[in-house]
Amino acid sequence: TDMDTLAFIRKTSDDIQRVMEPKVSGLTTLYRHVCNEPLQFFILFSSVSAIIPELSAGQADYAMANSYMDYFAEAHQKHVPIISVQWPNWKETGMGEVTNQAYRESGLLSITNSEGLRFLDQILSKMFGPVVLPAMANQTNWEPELLMKRRKPHEGGLQEAALQSPPARDIEEADEVSKCDGLLSETQSWLVDLFTEELRIDREDFEIDGVFQDYGVDSIILAQVLQRINRKLEAALDPSILYEYPTIQRFADWLIGSYSERLSALFGGRISDASAPLENKIEAEAAVPAEDRALTPQIQATAILSPDSHAEGIAVVGLSCRFPGADTLESYWSLLSEGRSSIGPIPAERWGCKTPYYAGVIDGVSYFDPDFFLLHEEDVRAMDPQALLVLEECLKLLYHAGYTPEEIKGKPVGVYIGGRSQHKPDEASLDHAKNPIVTVGQNYLAANLSQFFDVRGPSVVVDTACSSALVGMNMAIQALRGGDIQSAIVGGVSLLSSDASHRLFDRRGILSKHSSFHVFDERADGVVLGEGVGMVMLKTVKQALEDGDTIYAVVKAASVNNDGRTAGPATPNLEAQKEVMKDALFKSGKKPEDISYLEANGSGSIVTDLLELKAIQSVYRSGHSSPLSLGSIKPNIGHPLCAEGIASFIKVVLMLKERRFVPFLSGEKEMAHFDQQKANITFSRALEKWTDSQPTAAINCFADGGTNAHVIVEAWEKDEKHAIKRSPISPPQLKKRMLSPGEPKLEAETSKMTAANIWDTYEVEV
Missing domain, CATH: 1.10.1200.10 (ACP-like)
Structure with missing residues (x-):
């Protein structure tokens, strides 16, 4: 209320009582009613004003009320699991951000919602207390030992200075x-x-x-x-x-x-x-470099809140993929390391007619082995071909991780698939299907895996457009760290089963008319679509070491947010992009200069690419001298929609494993409004050694609808004490056949799609 800002001598006893009552009488009453209950925790929301005198000016009653809560927690800690949290200023919610001089001079920074919620998680899980101050601090002027002292008056006295x-x-x-x-x-x-x-x-x-x-x-x-x-x-x-x-x-x-x-x-x-540099003055007051934002110890108690750098790393123990021009993991690395593009005209046989469009497409999508996967052929004919691709790729993934299906049967393995299905089989196919629900339910992109491999963790399909797979990965990481599952299968899939996506992107004016997909390049003229499927198996590092798994890389952190309201569903939000990067970087415990490679989103649009470059430079290379190498998979394979995030992730893991930068196929014509050299951003033009002692990379994935994902991945340092018991084994040979009307045709595993009309078999709207 307005009364909170009055000088103390002008506050009436009634005014003071109104401020004190909720936190004094309210707390006392609540405690009396619950103190004998089996409480897991009892949290009090106090304020930093209770501990720092400079911040209680004009709010002495409010500061006293919060101080009461702190002393109450101290007095009752032996009887209940009570913690009083001396919250500092919240930037995005609550009573509004405080930007006055006293707050800035304290060294405290406003905390974001994500930072505050993460603080609360740590406080509850580790039971710091009984009184704790979770703080983001500017290390240049953060002196907690001085905060409880009154500031010395200026020499000559305030009155004298005012008269001069x-x-x-x-x-x-x-x-x-x-x-x-x-x-x-x-x-x-x-x-x-x-x-x-x-x-x-x-x-x-x-x-x-x-x-x-x-x-x-x-x-x-x-x-x-x-x-x-x-x-x-x-x-x-x-x-x-x-x-x-x-x-x-x-x-x-x-x-x-x-x-x-x-x-x-x-x-x-x-x-x-x-x-003149008014903007600089404003930004200097409002922002502090990411490297200066550090969690700090609270003043009264001994607890220290630290970044999530101590959160358990997530090991990548298996990979599998099928992308344009690359049917296997090995051929995907060859495509990337040799700097080739698999984008070209879409074959006429793919949709049964010739089109003017370009794309990165995969071969043989109409071939499948129903018998191996215990599916009725009638069901397979009516199913979304994406679901069939995911089944095949999951089989390859398990064998690459060194496991047979029997070894994971009945285990708490979670399945998280990024994908979108609007599959509508024709009535005749549905009439012949034994299990028609399997053919139309989008959830079966993941549920088929859980059922066939008989795994008992969650089975989830995530659709946030391009960021789907990495959003699913973030969910998997949380489940792994929480102990809900022992391992996770994470993937993304997308197929261009008709020209619907091309026509949609063309209507939006963002479809490229050429086969070259240019990003971070003055020649950028839109999107070239692609497709594919990729999957990884994840475990906590501790679990992977216990199981003797081969570890290919370690995920240090993943973060997800949304742009919120913008000028349109595909319009980016620079601040949201920066926030998701900062959040992942903070959770990883890494400094910006530790990241030497970033796999960028890259949109093929001058404006959106400029914004991404600015966000990257602001977070990762503002004031840092070491160069940051950028790349993107899109010039190699096109934009694989819901499989984009997993395609980028697998690329980065392979680069970390091989300790090589791969050639970037665009960015040759520098953008007019971005000084790449000044920003200290580089593009590799050849296969180059990655010489860092501990190579670490970041991945951007921004989506239509505004869901942004950012992942930090680190190379795995081999430990001689770690006995590897699991390594890739050869998967079984599938007896695939083309499932089209008429007599089934037996084909070998490596068969390519013939001139048959796949559209006669599958009808999918993407």
Whole structure:
């Protein structure tokens, strides 16, 4: 309430009582009713204001109420599992972010929702207490031992200082600030005019701190506004800039920092060099480099909250894949390491007709062995071919990990498949099917694996578009660390069973008309689609060592978030992209400079690629001298939709295993609005040695619908004490046959698809 900010001498006893009552009387009453119950925990939400005097100014009653909770927890810790959490400022929720000088000088940083929830998980799981302060801190001025002391008054006393006249230099600076404020107001007003004219709304209905998309702004309107700004400023602004600074307030600040002289000339004002970099001043107050954000010990108790670097690593113990131009894991590595592309015209026999489209496609998708997988041939004819691919690839995965199906039978193995199915078999196929539900249920992309291999962990299909497989991986990691499962099968699948996806992307204006898929390149002109299936087996490192598994790499952390509201479902959010990277990096316990390779998302669009590069540079190479190598699988195999994340992940694991950078097939024509050299970002052009002592990579995967995933993966250092009992074994030879109308045709394992019309067999809308 407003009363919370009054000086203490102006607060009435009733005012103080209203603030104190919930946390004093409320706590006492609650404790009396539950103290004899078998409590797992009793959490009190206190405040940092209870421990740092500087932060309780104007809120002495609130600070006292929280201090009562802290002392209460201390007094009753022997009777109940009680913990009082002295929460600092939350950035995204609660009473609003505090940005005053006292808070900044304390060294404390605002915490995000994900950071706060992770703190709470650690506090509950490790039972720190009875009083704990979870803090994100700026290490440059974090001095916890001084926080409980009152600050010394300035020499001469506050009253004396207030009576002195400011020196002439201060008057000049005040004058410059006034002029800066005038220019800022003029710039904001001009921008409001531009946007309201394009949107055809009244000026009074447009707030300068409102996000553009909240007013119905789309990419076309942004482009039109930017065109007018460029003409006025005689500039060529980066087309991604309005996504990077998505409010009038923020964009005007940036403009003044970058084009102060031109704006001063336009609006008849003047601004000195000293006040020009306004954006830098704002960002310096609002942000601290990721490397300076560290979890710190609380002041009263002995507990220390640390990053999740001590969370158990997740071992990759098996891999399998089938991508365009690469039917096996070995041929996928050959494709990547030799710098080849498997994108080309779609064969006429694939859909029964010739099309103008290009894609990366896999061969032999109409061949299957129903008998081996204990399926009725009538069911297989009606099933989604993606489900058949996943079954085959899971078999190969187990054998690559060194296991037979009998050895995992009945075990708590989770199945997490990223995929999308809108399969609609024709009525005749459904009439002949023995189990028609199996042919149409999307859940069977995963459930078929659980049933055939008889494993007892969760069976989950995840659809977040391109990031599906990595979102599934994040779920698997949590289940592994929580002890719910012993191992996880994680994969992604996508098939182009018709030209529906091509037509959809073409309607959206983002389909490339060429066979070359360019990303981070001035020649980028849209997406070239692809397909494929990839799978990995995961365990905790501890479990993998106990089982004698071959470990190919270790997942240090995975994070997932969403863009929230943007100008459209495919419009990126720069801040959300940076947040998911920072979160994964923090959880991994790694520093930005520890990451020497990043497998990027790459969209094939100038604006979205620019935003991704800016986000990467901001998180990973802001102020760091070591180069960061970037790459993407898309120029090699196209964009495999729901299989994108797993294709990127398998590529990175192979690179870490081989300790090699593979050639990147695009990025040769540098983008006009991004200084790659200044950003310290490089592209490998040949197969090069990865010389780091402990190679570590990151993976970006951003999706339509806004679900972003980021994964940190580290090379495995072989331990001589680790006896390897499991290594790849040859899978059984399948007796595949083409399942099309008429007499089944027996084919060998390596058969390629003939000119038969697969569309006669499968009808799938992607």
